[in-house]
Amino acid sequence: MHSAAAAEHTVDPPADPAVTAQLTELLAALPAGVSWSAGPGGGDRRPLPAELVEVLQLAAAALAEGRPVTLSCHEPVLSTQQAAVLLGVSRPTLVRLLDSGVIPYDQPRRHRRVRLADLLAYQDRCHHAERAAGTPPA
Numbered sequence: 090m091h092s093a094a095a096a097e098h099t100v101d102p103p104a105d106p107a108v109t110a111q112l113t114e115l116l117a118a119l120p121a122g123v124s125w126s127a128g129p130g131g132g133d134r135r136p137l138p139a140e141l142v143e144v145l146q147l148a149a150a151a152l153a154e155g156r157p158v159t160l161s162c163h164e165p166v167l168s169t170q171q172a173a174v175l176l177g178v179s180r181p182t183l184v185r186l187l188d189s190g191v192i193p194y195d196q197p198r199r200h201r202r203v204r205l206a207d208l209l210a211y212q213d214r215c216h217h218a219e220r221a222a223g224t225p226p227a
Contacts (some may be wrong), residue, residue, distance in 0.1 A: 099159040102152045112153040119146050156208070165205040166195070172203040176212060 104107055119142055124134040137145075148158045167175065172192075173183040187194045187201055192211045194201045 097161040101157050102155045112149045116149040164201040169201050
């Protein structure tokens with residue numbers, strides 16, 4: 090069983106040279122610190138997180154150079170050994186769960202990869218089943 094690919098979105102560079110100039114100005118202003126307005130009327134100003142400023146800097150620089158920008162969200166993935174340790178089972182037991190379709194996985198090459206979200210969902214299902222059966226969690 091395979092999991093879905095991460096979503097991507099591509100933005101083409103602006104055709105208008107005036108917009109490119111605005112991007113260049115924005116790029117120069119970003120390192121100085123940018124804030125955003127929250128709440129009605131924009132009275133509550135908060136600084137943008139450094140991670141978002143970095144994404145904006147990279148995107149603005151590429152668009153100002155006339156290059157398209159693709160934003161791709163990645164989901165944490167684990168090896169079978171890492172997944173087995175997280176679940177507290179042996180690696181062969183985890184592989185049996187994967188092969189039986191209980192936990193989705195992806196196998197882009199030789200090794201299986203398990204999305205952390207799928208592993209946590211399986212763990213949650215197991216704990217719900219244990220509670221419903223009256224079995225104390227391990």
